[in-house]
Amino acid sequence: MSVLVIAEHNNATLNSVTASVVAAAVQLDADIHVLIAGSDCSAAATAAGQYQGVSRVLVADNTAYANQLPEAVAPLVSSIAADYTAILAAAGTTGKNLMPRLAALLDAGQISDIVAIEAQDTFIRPIYAGNALATVKTSDPVKILTVRTSAFEPVGNGNNPDQMALDTVISQNKSQFISENLSTSERPELASASIVVSGGRGLGSAENFQLLERIADKLGAAIGASRAAVDAGFVGNDLQVGQTGKIVAPELYIAVGISGAIQHLAGMKDSKVIVAINSDADAPIFQVADYGLVADLFQVLPELESLL
Amino acid sequence: MKILVPVKRVVDANVKVRVSADKSSIDLSNVKMAMNPFCEIAVEEAVRLKEQGVATEIVAVTVGEEKSQEQLRTAMALGADRSIWVEQTGFVEPLAVAKLLKAVVDRESPDLIILGKQSIDGDNNQVGQMLAALCDMPQGTFAFRLSIENGRALVSREVDGGEQVVSLSLPAVVTTDLRLNEPRYAKLPDIMKAKKKPLDKITPAELGVIVSSSMTTIAVHEPPGRKAGIIVGSTGELVDKLRNEAKVIP
Ligand SMILES: Cc1cc2nc3c(=O)[nH]c(=O)nc-3n(C[C@H](O)[C@H](O)[C@H](O)COP(=O)(O)OP(=O)(O)OC[C@H]3O[C@@H](n4cnc5c(N)ncnc54)[C@H](O)[C@@H]3O)c2cc1C
Numbered sequence: 001m002s003v004l005v006i007a008e009h010n011n012a013t014l015n016s017v018t019a020s021v022v023a024a025a026v027q028l029d030a031d032i033h034v035l036i037a038g039s040d041c042s043a044a045a046t047a048a049g050q051y052q053g054v055s056r057v058l059v060a061d062n063t064a065y066a067n068q069l070p071e072a073v074a075p076l077v078s079s080i081a082a083d084y085t086a087i088l089a090a091a092g093t094t095g096k097n098l099m100p101r102l103a104a105l106l107d108a109g110q111i112s113d114i115v116a117i118e119a120q121d122t123f124i125r126p127i128y129a130g131n132a133l134a135t136v137k138t139s140d141p142v143k144i145l146t147v148r149t150s151a152f153e154p155v156g157n158g159n160n161p162d163q164m165a166l167d168t169v170i171s172q173n174k175s176q177f178i179s180e181n182l183s184t185s186e187r188p189e190l191a192s193a194s195i196v197v198s199g200g201r202g203l204g205s206a207e208n209f210q211l212l213e214r215i216a217d218k219l220g221a222a223i224g225a226s227r228a229a230v231d232a233g234f235v236g237n238d239l240q241v242g243q244t245g246k247i248v249a250p251e252l253y254i255a256v257g258i259s260g261a262i263q264h265l266a267g268m269k270d271s272k273v274i275v276a277i278n279s280d281a282d283a284p285i286f287q288v289a290d291y292g293l294v295a296d297l298f299q300v301l302p303e304l305e306s307l308l
Numbered sequence: 309m310k311i312l313v314p315v316k317r318v319v320d321a322n323v324k325v326r327v328s329a330d331k332s333s334i335d336l337s338n339v340k341m342a343m344n345p346f347c348e349i350a351v352e353e354a355v356r357l358k359e360q361g362v363a364t365e366i367v368a369v370t371v372g373e374e375k376s377q378e379q380l381r382t383a384m385a386l387g388a389d390r391s392i393w394v395e396q397t398g399f400v401e402p403l404a405v406a407k408l409l410k411a412v413v414d415r416e417s418p419d420l421i422i423l424g425k426q427s428i429d430g431d432n433n434q435v436g437q438m439l440a441a442l443c444d445m446p447q448g449t450f451a452f453r454l455s456i457e458n459g460r461a462l463v464s465r466e467v468d469g470g471e472q473v474v475s476l477s478l479p480a481v482v483t484t485d486l487r488l489n490e491p492r493y494a495k496l497p498d499i500m501k502a503k504k505k506p507l508d509k510i511t512p513a514e515l516g517v518i519v520s521s522s523m524t525t526i527a528v529h530e531p532p533g534r535k536a537g538i539i540v541g542s543t544g545e546l547v548d549k550l551r552n553e554a555k556v557i558p
């Protein structure tokens with residue numbers, strides 16, 4: 001039997017998180033297939049074929065899958081699920097949207113956000129905003145898994161597997177795609193950046209986030225934010241780090257004007273090195289910081305910029 | 309239009325939970341419980357649709373132990389008209405919750421079902437999508453804006469790179485994200501009134517659902533703690549440490 005990885009892509013390019021999902025799949029089985037469901041998605045399919053460990057790329061290329069709506073993709077995957085012992089996707093918004101719908105169609109449970117694989121049926125996942133790690137065993141014949149990609153080292157390139165077209169077309173009109181507004185940034189992706197500079201309510205305004213941006217530019221870092229900063233409209237929601245936002249684990253995480261609520265820590269406490277800059281010495285963020293600086297961020301940030 | 313709102317009783321968001329001494333579960337004795345924050349947002353959204361004259365009836369439903377009736381009373385104090393308590397003690401996995409909710413949907417025939425995107429105890433983010441599949445309904449997950457237009461639900465969704473808008477035929481399933489609205493607080497007179505609103509109890513057997521489970525939690529552990537760091541005295545010292553000690557910046 002084999003395992004199936006659902007690739008994350010936008011038809012033209014493959015999202016690099018897929019390499020981490022393949023890495024998780026490698027721990028489960030030697031025979032790994034990757035599914036690209038989309039429209040005019042041959043570029044993404046070619047890219048997926050490069051990943052080490054992949055033996056076959058399945059391509060469902062049809063306008064029915066143009067926007068990868070789960071109402072179409074879940075039945076598509078369900079139609080081939082019997083061939084697999086496990087089906088995996090990244091635990092981003094795409095995977096979270098699709099996989100439970102697929103699981104229910106298969107009458108299977110789902111294990112969300114796995115961070116480690118103990119055995120072919122046993123997985124570790126965080127619960128309660130990462131305050132505990134649960135070891136969960138499933139008896140489902142096909143395991144439906146979403147993968148916390150920051151916990152798996154991505155596989156490399158260098159491969160040439162066979163490609164197979166999937167001709168099944170699931171047409172539906174219960175759900176229609178209307179529009180999309182994706183932010184474009186020159187900066188690295190938040191979820192995979194090696195340095196993240198995050199700001200919180202302490203920044204005070206959207207304009208003040210420019211202080212962080214200048215530092216991020218010098219370090220080649222991604223920008224992140226606390227929910228309070230998002231709620232206050234300082235930055236867009238896609239920058240939110242935490243239990244209900246993005247989970248990051250960069251080499252260096254710099255938290256500026258962030259208190260360190262459990263929900264925020266849930267999204268960044270696995271970073272290798274954590275720096276906290278906060279004027280309140282009692283802020284809980286200092287309990288997880290490797291280097292803390294108790295100071296006014298409006299004094300520190302310009303100093304930092306000139307020293308980098 | 310009738311709206312069904314599934315709500316869940318969970319640990320209060322401000323509580324830092326501890327693993328039980330035998331490492332089998334989370335210690336929930338004497339811990340403050342509350343309605344899952346995303347469910348509060350779901351109730352609020354339903355109430356606003358009723359205030360706008362779009363919805364006519366709001367039914368709250370929960371699957372849980374006896375005490376989860378408290379969360380149904382809260383939902384009714386916030387504006388739900390009546391509620392359904394599906395009595396089930398112990399842990400119920402998301403697929404089983406979805407099956408029970410599906411049975412309630414079959415009885416109630418709602419036009420819209422609004423759930424939270426995620427329960428903050430299990431952090432599953434599954435039930436809404438599973439329910440949509442079981443009911444063969446379209447889904448609008450992680451909603452930050454919702455409107456009913458020309459007999460369809462227009463849902464603006466939070467996605468990793470930004471935002472996406474989908475249009476769904478009704479009946480549909482919508483799950484809430486934090487930005488959808490800011491839930492109101494229940495006023496005392498409404499809390500009193502809620503005590504008189506109908507709360508019907510039903511069992512899984514009466515719903516014709518056999519609650520089964522394919523998942524076993526073998527153990528629960530504390531995550532590895534971080535070792536205590538240091539407080540530096542100046543920005544210069546910070547940069548020096550990052551460069552020469554941690555070696556994380558050039
Ligand atoms: C269900 C739920 C889910 C949630 N999910 C998330 C999530 O995913 N991510 C998330 O981040 N939060 C989340 N939250 C919110 C979380 O509980 C906190 O409210 C939030 O993280 C606080 O953000 P903050 O640290 O920026 O703001 P605050 O807690 O207000 O902290 C601001 C900090 O800035 C410091 N400060 C102010 N001025 C200065 C200055 N001039 N110089 C230096 N420091 C200064 C202050 O000392 C303070 O510590 C969630 C909450 C709930 C209920």
Ligand SMILES: Nc1ncnc2c1ncn2[C@@H]1O[C@H](COP(=O)(O)O)[C@@H](O)[C@H]1O
Nearest residue numbers: 314315371423424426427432433434435
């Ligand atoms: N036991 C339950 N009873 C009623 N609704 C529930 C229950 N569990 C989950 N839900 C709903 O499903 C949403 C997502 O939960 P989950 O999939 O467990 O993260 C919650 O916000 C609720 O709206």
